Amino acid sequence: MSATLQPDNQNRNRTDNIGRCFRVNSDLGIVRYQGPVDGTRGTWLGVEWLTPNRGKHDGSKDGHQYFHCHQTPKTGPHGSFIRPVDRLVFGQTLLQAAKHRYIVDDLKELEDIPLTIDGRRGKIEAVGLDKIAKQQSDLTSLTVLGLDSCRVERVGSDECEVRKTGELLKNVCSLSLANNFLTNWADVEDILGILPNLESLDISANHIFSPITISCTKSFQIDTLRINTMPMLTWSDVVEISKQLQTKRLSFGWSQLDHIPSVPEDWQIEELSLESNLLTDISVLGTLPKLQLLNLRLNPIISLNIKPTMFPSLCTLNLSRTQIDSWSAIDALINISSLRTLSVLDTPLTAGDTRYQIIARLPQITKLDGTVITEKERTEMERYYLVQCACSLDSSEKSLLDQMTERFPRIRELVEKHGMPGVDSGKQENKIKARLAKVTIQVVNGGNDILGTSVVCSETRSIIRTMLVRQLLPVIIKMAKTRVFKVYLCNDCDSGDSRESSWVLLDNDTRTLAFYGIQDGSILRIVKSNLSALFDTRSLILLILTLISIARFEPTPKYKVTATLLPPFEKRSFTYVSEKQIVKELKVEICKKLENHIIDSIVLIHDGSELLDDVVFKNILTDNVVDVQVQLVDADGKHIRVD
Known part of the structure; x- marks a missing residue:
């Protein structure tokens, strides 16, 4: 049986807790002070709370500043003094976390795991779980070590443990320590050192x-x-860290970064992801000599100021879900001659059918929004762009070419390549229109009727008949808001009853739309799949085997927890948990069920005592049943009435 996580009670009276992260109930904090407080007895911990809205002061009491909080949130001070009580759960070492996550001491645990599952095409059986368990239990065989949310705070408690950790984990190539208790960069360096x-x-x-x-x-x-x-962390901190680690691929997202002051000339970064920050200007990044990939998704970027000498090696750029709203920003990208892959989904500029314009304006790109641009598509898009530019101009004394050159980029280059619409613009436009089909695209939810019963959304578009089905996928995914669907084509919808019409499944994304007979007035219907139809047998087998290999072999839930809300409620309910499930996970379930109530804390009581968050249910089972009492408390310490 794998070791059970218990509160680190032996550490609560240590004198070196300063700087350590801890958890109490569902709140996180960092110890900034440990010692006496004037006018009181005993030892106190001065805590900077990481949980929003927790803490009431800035580390001072009666004019004496005991500690300072590093953060300065808009909500005000967030420090407080607490006693070093048993409920404080501190971190653990890297080796302790690895053993708890991966080592299975008793293979009998695997007997409770169902080895077969009923699929649409028969039973699916998983084999070799014992071999996988044995392999993962040998820490020296691990090359990928995932210890997310395992309370890791340091490499080891002494030199002996550090040395042993290095011996057992010497083959690890990939390490994930996300959402742990690390508070000091020196501890990260110690981990890297072994x-x-x-x-x-x-x-x-x-x-x-x-x-x-x-x-x-x-x-x-x-x-x-x-x-x-x-x-x-600041931008300078992150740059210095990446330079120390000689990093080639760096991700610093979701960190409220709103400004990049500078970048060092000797920074050799090749891939940089700054997703979901607050950036509006990226020109300073243009000096990076080896930058090949730049992800700026979900930043409030409106415009781009890019000179011909900037971004000399950039091949891939993601501007999806930014605030770009003008063609001048797209035109600026022509200065990046090395650019090949571009993503601009869900921006104000690309809300409509703008693919043809981007392709025509940027001759160097070969993939747009995940779809490869073929030579045939580029030729048709550039010709269509020329015609649209010509048709958008009013009669003037200036020649048509001069007018187009003044207003649109690349016009002379495209005219030399494809010819000038000029006098024959009407014929050219008719020729282009002959290649277009005005169709209605509908989205329906699949049900018992695979074509659905009601249209969720619909829009009309002009689509090139020779377009490949896969080139239409970005539009379909955006409308359906899912990647799991089937697309049907109907050319005979005059009756108004789609169930009586002749629908054709577009089952080959390498075929053209013309192959399926698309024409003016056709309806493309996107049918979103039910959850039960997401996987075929082969996909389901691969999914199950993947989950088994990473999920620590959790047994099927079988233990019943009966929960009683304390008076005056007297409401009873129950749920099922696995033998390794901990109390905190049940509290999360209770919060979800009572999401309409403002709850400050939840207390679970068993046999007259409060259950700590890390208690494992298997340890308190009686005949495979756990009876607990649930106490709900609001911010004022009052019991909450649940109707």
Whole structure:
């Protein structure tokens, strides 16, 4: 049986808790002070709370400043003094977390796991679980180590444990320590120092505050580094960290970054993800000599100021869900001659049918919004762009070419390539229109009737008949808001009853729409699939085997928890838990069920005593049943009435 996580009660009276992260109930905090407080008895912990709306002061009492809080949220001070009680759960070492996550001491645990599942095409059987369990229990065989949310705070408690950890985990190449209790960069360096083969590191959502101290004597070779959801770090901190680790691929997203002051000339970063920040200007990044991929998704970028000498190596750029609203921003990208892949989904500019314009304006790109641009498509898009430009101009004394050149980019280059619409613009436009089909695209929910019964949304578009089905997928995905669907074509919908019409499934995305007979007035119907139809047998087998290999072999839920709300409610309910499930997970379920009530804390009582968050249900079972009492408390300490 794998070890059970218990509160680190032996550490609550330590004198070196300063700087350590801890959890109490569902709240997180960092100890900033440990010692006496004037006018009181005993030892106190001065805590900076990481949980929003927790804490009432700035670390001072009666004019004496005992500690300072690193954060300065708009909500005000967030420090407080608490006693070092048993409920405080501190962190653990890297080796302790790895053993708890991966080692299965008793293979009898696997007997409770169902080895077969009924599929639409018969039973599916999973085999070899014992071999997988044995392999993962041997820590020296692990190359990928996932310890997210395992309360890791340091590499080891003493030199002996540090040495043993290095011996057992020497083959680890990829390490994820996201959402742990790391508060000091020196602890991260110590972990890296015992993993000689490490290439990928994720320390997102930890609690390391700026400024950080980086060792001048230690250097590492970590190709991929993720430091997401860490707004307490500055851009300079992140750059220095990546330089120390000689990182090639860096992700610093969801961290409220609103400004990039500068980048060092010797920074050799190749891939940079700054997703979901607050950036509006990226021109300073243009000096990076080796930058090949830049992800700026979900930033409030409106315009781009890019000179011909900027971004000399950039091949892939993601501007999806930014605030770009003018063609001048797209035109600026022509200065990046190395650019090949571009994503601009869900921006104000690309809300309509703008694919043809982007392709015509940017001759260097070969993939747009996930779809490859073929030579045939580029030719047709450029010709269509020429005609649209010509048709948008009014009669003037200036020649048509001069007018087009003044208003639109690349016009002379495209005219030399495809010819000038000029006098024959009407014929050219008719020729282009002959290739177009005005169709209605509908989205329906699949049900018993695979074509659905009601249209969720609908829009009319002009589509090139020779377009490949896969080139239409970005539009379909955007409308359906899912990637699980089937597309049907109807050319005989005069009756108004889609169930009586002749529908054709577009089952080959390498075929053209013309192959399926698309024409003016056709209806393309996107049928979103039911959950039960998401996987075929082969996909389901692969999914099950993947989940089994990473899920720590949780047994099928079989233990019943009977919960009684304390008076005056006297409401009873029950749920089922697995033998490894902990109390905190049940509290989360209770919160979801009572989402309409404002609850400050939930207390579970068993045999007259409060259950700590890390208690495992198997340890308190009686005849496979656990009886608990539930006490709901609001922010004022009053019991909550649940109607």
